[in-house]
C-alpha cells in the first residue's frame with residue numbers, strides 16, 4: 210500500500226497537515242493508534258489564545274486566529290468557536306509593569322493584539338475579580354472552541370479530501386529506504402511512502418527514536434477541572450494571571466474551566482494518568498483568591514490528557530537533518546490547539562519544498578542537538 214505522504218498521528222497536527230497536502234494534490238495516509246481527537250487534540254481546554262504567547266509563536270498565532278474564523282468554509286464546521294476575551298490580570302504594581310513592558314515589546318514588533326487596560330476596563334470585562342487586582346492586559350479577539358468537535362471536523366474534512374485515515378492502527382516499525390519509508394503497523398501490514406511526518410504528540414520522543422532522529426520531546430499530563438454553572442461570574446471573559454499559575458475559561462454553558470499549568474503524574478507506556486488532588490487544591494485556592502465569588506463553586510469534573518513538551522516550550526516544526534524525507538510537527542507544550550490551522554499550512558509548504566509563510570528557524574528540530582547527544 211502506497212501514498213505520497215505517510216502521517217503518523219491523527220490529532221489536529223496530523224489531520225491539519227493532511228488536509229493541506231491533499232488539497233495540493235498529494236495522496237496521504239494518516240495512521241492513528243486510537244481515533245482522531247482521542248488525546249490532546251480532543252481533550253484540551255479549548256483555548257484559542259494569542260494572549261501571552263512566546264514571542265517566537267506570535268506570527269503563527271495571529272495568522273492562525275484568522276484561520277479559526279474561516280473554519281465553516283475550510284472544515285465545514287465552526288468548531289464551536291466563540292469569542293471570549295482573554296484578560297491577564299496584574300495582582301500588584303510590579304506585575305502591571307511586566308504587562309506594560311510586554312505590550313511595548315509587542316508594539317515594537319508591529320503587533321497590537323494585546324492591550325494594557327486599567328482597573329475600570331478590568332471591572333467592565335470581569336466585574337467579579339478580587340479587590341487587590343490593579344489592572345491587566347487583554348486580547349479582545351481570543352476565544353474558546355470545542356476540542357472534540359474541532360478534531361472530528363478536521364478528520365472529516367481530511368476524509369472528504371481523499372485522505373485515508375487508518376484508525377486503531379499503531380505504527381510499530383519504520384524502515385528508511387533509499388526511496389522513502391516502509392511502515393509496519395501492529396496488524397502486520399506494510400505501507401510505503403516517499404515522505405514521513407511525525408505528528409505523534411506526547412509519543413513524539415519515543416517515536417523519533419524509532420526513526421533514528423531522536424528528539425527531546427517529553428510527555429506531560431496537563432490537568433483541568435470544571436465548575437458547576439456559575440453563569441454570572443465570568444461575564445464571558447476568560448482570565449489568566451501574571452505571577453501565578455491559573456487559567457479560568459468562561460464556557461458558554463456557564464461552567465468555568467480551571468487550569469493553566471497544572472500537571473499530574475502519568476505513565477505514557479500504559480497510557481495511565483493519576484490526577485493529583487494536591488494540584489487541584491492549589492488551583493482552587495488561587496481561583497478563590499482571584500474570584501472570591503467562586504468560593505461556593507462545585508468542581509463537577511476533572512480530567513487530564515497526554516501532551517508532548519519541550520524544555521523551551523515552543524514546538525518542533527521542520528525537516529529532519531538526519532533522515533531525508535522525514536518531517537516533525539510536535540512538542541506543542543500544552544498550547545498547540547490554537548496553532549493547528551497554521552501548522553497544517555506551513556507543514557504542507559515545507560513538505561512541498563515551498564517557502565513557509567513564516568520562518569520556522571526557531572522551531573528547528575536540531576536546535577537541541579547538543580543536549581540530545
Ligand SMILES: Cc1cc2nc3c(=O)[nH]c(=O)nc-3n(C[C@H](O)[C@H](O)[C@H](O)COP(=O)(O)OP(=O)(O)OC[C@H]3O[C@@H](n4cnc5c(N)ncnc54)[C@H](O)[C@@H]3O)c2cc1C
Nearest residue numbers: 218220221222242250253254256380410541544545546547
Ligand atoms: C489538558 C490539556 C489542555 C490544553 N489546553 C489547550 C488550550 O487551551 N489551548 C491550546 O492552544 N492548546 C491546549 N492544549 C495543547 C493542545 O491540545 C495540543 O498542543 C495539541 O492538541 C497537539 O496536537 P497533536 O496532534 O500534536 O497531538 P495529539 O492530539 O496527541 O495527537 C497525536 C496522535 O498521535 C497518535 N499516535 C502516537 N503514536 C502513534 C503510533 N505509533 N501510531 C499511530 N498513532 C500514534 C496518538 O494516538 C494521538 O492521537 C492542551 C493540552 C492538554 C492535554
